[in-house]
Amino acid sequence: MPWDEYKIWDYSAGRVRMWSPRLEMRHRLYLRASARYAVVVRKAMTSNPVRESAAWVMRRARYVRLDDGELHAVARELADQPVPAWEGRYHFRGEEELTLRYLLVLDALNFCFWPGKERWSVTGPDGGRLTGYFALAYALRRAAEDSPEFFSPEHLSSLDEAGLREVLGDIPLLRARARAAREVGRLLSRFGSAREFFRQARGSCARLVELLTAHLPSFQDAAMYRGREVFFHKRAQILCADLFGTFGGRGLGELRDLGWLTAFADYKLPQLLRAVGALALAPELAARIDRRELLPSGGPEEVELRAATVQAVERLVELLAKRGRPLRAFEVDWMLWHLAQEELPCPHHCTLTIFY
Numbered sequence: 001m002p003w004d005e006y007k008i009w010d011y012s013a014g015r016v017r018m019w020s021p022r023l024e025m026r027h028r029l030y031l032r033a034s035a036r037y038a039v040v041v042r043k044a045m046t047s048n049p050v051r052e053s054a055a056w057v058m059r060r061a062r063y064v065r066l067d068d069g070e071l072h073a074v075a076r077e078l079a080d081q082p083v084p085a086w087e088g089r090y091h092f093r094g095e096e097e098l099t100l101r102y103l104l105v106l107d108a109l110n111f112c113f114w115p116g117k118e119r120w121s122v123t124g125p126d127g128g129r130l131t132g133y134f135a136l137a138y139a140l141r142r143a144a145e146d147s148p149e150f151f152s153p154e155h156l157s158s159l160d161e162a163g164l165r166e167v168l169g170d171i172p173l174l175r176a177r178a179r180a181a182r183e184v185g186r187l188l189s190r191f192g193s194a195r196e197f198f199r200q201a202r203g204s205c206a207r208l209v210e211l212l213t214a215h216l217p218s219f220q221d222a223a224m225y226r227g228r229e230v231f232f233h234k235r236a237q238i239l240c241a242d243l244f245g246t247f248g249g250r251g252l253g254e255l256r257d258l259g260w261l262t263a264f265a266d267y268k269l270p271q272l273l274r275a276v277g278a279l280a281l282a283p284e285l286a287a288r289i290d291r292r293e294l295l296p297s298g299g300p301e302e303v304e305l306r307a308a309t310v311q312a313v314e315r316l317v318e319l320l321a322k323r324g325r326p327l328r329a330f331e332v333d334w335m336l337w338h339l340a341q342e343e344l345p346c347p348h349h350c351t352l353t354i355f356y
Contacts, residue, residue, distance in 0.1 A: 048206070050237070050262045053230035054310035057303060060226060063282040064304040066312055070277040075319035083331045084338045086245035089125060090134045092141035093246055100194035101151040102144050103246060104187070106137055107239040108180040108218060111354050114267075115172040122169065136168070143167045156185025176354050180218040187215050198243070198252045205240040205260050212236040221355040223298035232306050234356045238264045241330045263313035263333040265306035266356040271348035272340035273312050279305075289349045297353040305349055 058066070092102045113120055113132045122139045124130040130138055143150045150156075150167065164171075164178045171177065191197040197215075201208035212219045213236055221232045240261060247253025263269060273279040274286075281289070285301050295302045313332050320327050 046206075048260050048262055049231040050233050050265075050310060051314065053232070054262070054265075054307040054314070056228070057225055057230055057307035058311050061304045061308065063285045063301045064308040065280050066308060066315065067278055067280050068315070071312060071315050072319060074273075074276055074278055075316050075323060078316065078332070078335055079320060079323045079325050081335060083327065084334050086248070087134070087137075090130065090138040090141060091242075091246060092137075092144040094144065096251070097193055097195055098144055098148050098151060099246060100198055100252070101184075101188065102140060103239060103242055104184045104194060104197075105151060105156070105181060106140055107235050107242060108184050108216065109136060109140075109168075109177045110235055110238065111176075111356055112173050112352060113171070114348070114350065115352065116170075120169070120171050136171075139168050153185050153188035156181050157189060158182070159185065173352075173354070176218075180216075180354065183216050183218055190215070195252070203254055203256050205237070205255050205257050208240055208243075208255075209233055209236040212239065218354055223303050225300060225303045230303060230307070232265045232310070232355065234264045234266060237261050237330075241334075258330065259328045261328065261330045263310045263329050264337075264356075265309045267348040267351070268340040269309045269313075269333065269336050270305045271344055271346065272336055273309065275344045275346050278312055279308055289347060292347055292350050295349050295351045297351050297355070302349065302351050 058064075091106075093099055110133060113136070119131050120135065121129040121131045122135045124134075124138055129135075155163075159178055159181045161174050161178045164174060164181060168174075168177070187197060188194060191200075197211065198208070200211055213221075213233060219233070219236045221234050221236065222229050223232070224230075240255060240258070241264075244253045244255050244258060249255075270279055274281060288295065288301075295305075313329050313336070316332050317327060317329055320332070
């Protein structure tokens with residue numbers, strides 16, 4: 001997949017320059033040798049590289065395969081179920097600029113909630129305990145309501161572990177999360193506002209993913225598999241869906257290419273798909289997961305689990321369309337993710353990662 005034309009952000013000139021060299025590169029290029037030319041962004045992604053990567057991996061997979069018969073059964077179950085509504089109880093929605101900053105921080109920190117002897121949680125609005133993504137969303141919502149200056153570019157750019165602990169408590173991977181928050185602070189300073197950053201996407205998920213992965217290193221969710229770089233972009237893609245959900249598809253949430261998104265490959269969806277038989281795992285991989293053994297981030301087993309998740313959802317989209325239920329991949333993802341919050345007969349795989 002060679003690239004013929006690039007946009008280069010020239011910090012010294014404060015504008016985008018064009019560069020069209022003959023390059024023998026398959027995917028993306030970052031000019032790290034020059035302090036002046038800091039970010040390179042592909043001109044346009046007509047097809048989603050996550051979709052292409054997942055298909056490529058699964059044609060070569062050794063440890064994970066799809067069971068099409070079970071996927072038909074899953075499609076039958078989903079055909080009459082509603083797409084879950086946007087969960088507004090836990091998310092912040094207020095003045096536009098603060099809401100956009102909130103979303104950037106939320107998905108910058110949206111990864112790896114499971115490590116630790118006790119599962120990280122916060123008290124929810126009804127007094128119950130929230131865990132995982134909803135706990136993060138609600139903890140940051142409280143910060144936005146009580147201390148909106150927390151989301152200022154100046155504060156985020158200098159945020160340390162102690163400052164983040166005041167808001168989130170003893171959340172796992174605190175150092176990595178503080179580093180990701182500082183990236184957001186620098187992005188806000190660079191663009192002047194969150195609104196200006198999102199405006200650059202021009203209503204396109206593809207463009208927003210390009211911007212996020214170009215300007216925020218912690219969003220560069222990729223791995224090497226059999227000598228080829230493959231992409232998953234879980235948090236970049238889920239930010240598109242969160243933007244759409246928060247604004248109800250209006251204003252900056254009006255994204256014209258939501259069908260471009262794939263499933264958001266994490267650890268809950270493959271757990272559910274395995275539990276219902278739609279993912280068939282090699283016995284040695286299944287045993288490692290059942291023992292809660294760590295799978296290395298970017299290792300072949302982990303890459304195949306994530307690729308299989310994306311491919312399974314693509315297949316479910318096809319099967320549901322044949323049943324007269326046209327849905328987009330992110331909507332099927334939402335349905336499966338909510339189902340995966342129930343008690344399941346097998347554990348999720350364990351990978352220490354900042355990507356999901």
